[in-house]
Amino acid sequence: MHTELVIFDLDGTLLDTIGDLAAACDAVLAARGLPQHTYEEYCHFVGNGILRLVERALPEPLRTPEFVESVRADFVRYYTAHIDIHTKPYPGIPELLAELTRRGIRVAVASNKFQAGTEKLIRLFFPEIPFAAVFGQRPGVPLKPDPAVVGEILARTGVSRERVLYVGDSGVDMETARAAGVRSAGVTWGFRDRGELVAAGADRLVDRAEELLGAL
Secondary structure: OOOOEEEEOOEOOOEEOHHHHHHHHHHHHHHOOOOOOOHHHHHHHOOOOHHHHHHHHOOHHHOOHHHHHHHHHHHHHHHHHOOOOOOEEOOOHHHHHHHHHHOOOEEEEEEEEEHHHHHHHHHHHOOOOOOOEEEEEOOOOOOOOOOHHHHHHHHHHOOOHHHEEEEEOOHHHHHHHHHHOOEEEEEOOOOOOHHHHHHOOOOOEEOOHHHHHHHO
């Protein structure tokens, strides 16, 4: 099967962002005198958008819509200003993207991170890569695992579903691919474990970035 388009998740797939996500969340929690969290906890808080990250990080009695939104707004301001302090591409990712581009295979990003943050990170870390689409969380578009974002990318590129590979690090990503009717590759270097990827129906698991070339 010839792949014409590879759609990547961002956090935990292209970029190791957990350090900056955790630092931003801890900062807004500390400003309110609230408990902070471990690296391992944040790995399980992320994946469903910033609102859910904030909600999961707050003590349960404080998870009212108004309070969550207030903390979310502070988080977005802090995180956007400190978005690349600890963040870095995973090993082999810049080379993988460059090789896909060299082969004429189009690449895109589908993330649950808010749109401005998604775009900023792509500009900072992959300025030379001609992404066909870079989509994050936007008003009116449901978050993954709803396949709407994949549908948008397919409409923009004109690529048929059977020629698409979706790459991510979580069960949410594998569910997104399945719902969209495209092939999936679960990467094991991200925030979730192999068991979650298998349980969510990953078509293939890859342990190193260069292995993705064999899934095309």
